[in-house]
Amino acid sequence: MEWLMQLSKSIEYIENNLTSEISYDEAAKIACCSTYYFQRMFSYVAGIPLSEYIRRRRMTQAAFEIQSCNTKIGDIAFKYGYTSPTAFNRAFKNIHGISPTAARSKGVLLQAYPSISFKITVTGGKSMRYRIETKESFRIVGVSVPLQEEMEENLKIVPKFWEEMWRGDKLSEISSLSDQNPKKLLGVSVYTSPQYISYYIAVATDKPVPKGMTEYVIPSATWVVLECDGHYPESIQTMYKRFLTEWLPFSGYKYAELPDIEVYSSCDEKPNGGHSEIWIAIEKE
Template sequence: MEWLKKLSNAIDYIESNLDGEISYEEAAKIACCSTYYFQRMFSYVAGISLSEYIRRRRMTQAAFELQSTDTRVLDVALKYGYTSPTSFNRAFQNVHGISPAAAKSQGRVLNAYPPIKFSIQVTGGSALPYRIEEKEVMRIVGTRIPLTGDMEENKKLVPPFWNRVLQDGKFPEICELSNQFPHGVLGITAYQSSNEIYYYIAVATDKPVPEKMFEYEIPAATWVIFECNGHFKESVQNVFKRFLTEWLPFSGYTYAELPDIEVYPISKERPQEGYSEVWIAIKKES
């Protein structure tokens, strides 16, 4: 449960600085992880990106002030970090559906987004099948695209990438390279540095790297491997959330901040549903 406490402390930091500068780096430091992985974990647990959460919270507070005080719209905009009235107006309307000026009128319907609170809850007790395995260095080969630090933006980039790989004929070529464990088509998000974040469609292999493809080595690690059945997009996201909120807090392990691996069955077309696995690197709590 220690990591959830750290995540809660990071949220407290964000809440105390809604009307000031919020440093993602400082929030991640409080949560004891890198900035990238803090944003990644937050998006899985909260269901929205960190940037969207902060935007909603600031616009919630801004709406309270506009309705309960005589403060000018421009002053409220400046207080919550918007130097441009246009950008503040756009952000406010995205959250509330009306302009900041209109929000000052009585009877207007506004949306309030309360602070997120992380806690352990007793759910349905449904099974979460997993196994733990040690794995030596894993070499993958395939194609890739660059990602950003914005989790919401990344969600928009990955599906079209899969479609392009299928349409240009690379997918069968990638599948034929597979000759190492784990067997299957791998979807891998690899953070190498703040300027080098990639999503790979690849396989584990010891074969040479074909032209216009890339290789990448994942360090030796301990992996918790979750089995899932269903529509891949929904099941994979659900596994990550359950890993962070149900499995990790009681496991005696921490997140190792290595590339996460999605394992899909090899097929001539993009697999849509069925049996898949999610590999997440872990390490013993110190």
């Protein structure tokens, strides 16, 4: 439960700084994790990327001010961090569907996004299938794509990467390297530093690295293995959220900030869903 309290404090920091510069690094420090993992966890728990949350909150507050006072729109834009009127108009219209000038008219319809708060609630007792395993380090081989600290971009990059792999024959080549039976495809998010963030589509193997592929060694760790069933990628995202809000707060463990691993059954055609697993490294609090 401690980490949800820390996450709530980071949201409080963001709310107190909507009219000034918001440091992702500072928000992550308050939440006691790296900037990358803070954004990653926030996107799963809140259902939207951190950048989008901040944009919605700023535009909500800006709309209140536009309708309640005679302050120049340019001054309001500057107050919420926009030095360009064009950028402010675009952001405002994306949220509210109308321009800031039109928002001054009475009776117009606007969007209000309240501040997020994190609380432990009774959710109906839906079970989660999981097991805990301690595993020695192992090697994966496959292809990778660079990611960014900004989760909003990564939510576009990863699905596009999978689509590109399904259109060619690379997945079959990767799958053929697998040491597992039945063969499993892995989707692995790796954060080493802000300059080295990658997503791998790979298999666990001791075979040589073919030309055009790369390798990575997953460190030894204790893992919680969560079972998922349903449509991709929604079932995976839902399970990440349940892990962070339902399992982790009461488990006696904390997030170890090692690579997150998605495990899929290898197949010849792109699946819309099915059975999968998520491996998340944990350590005792």
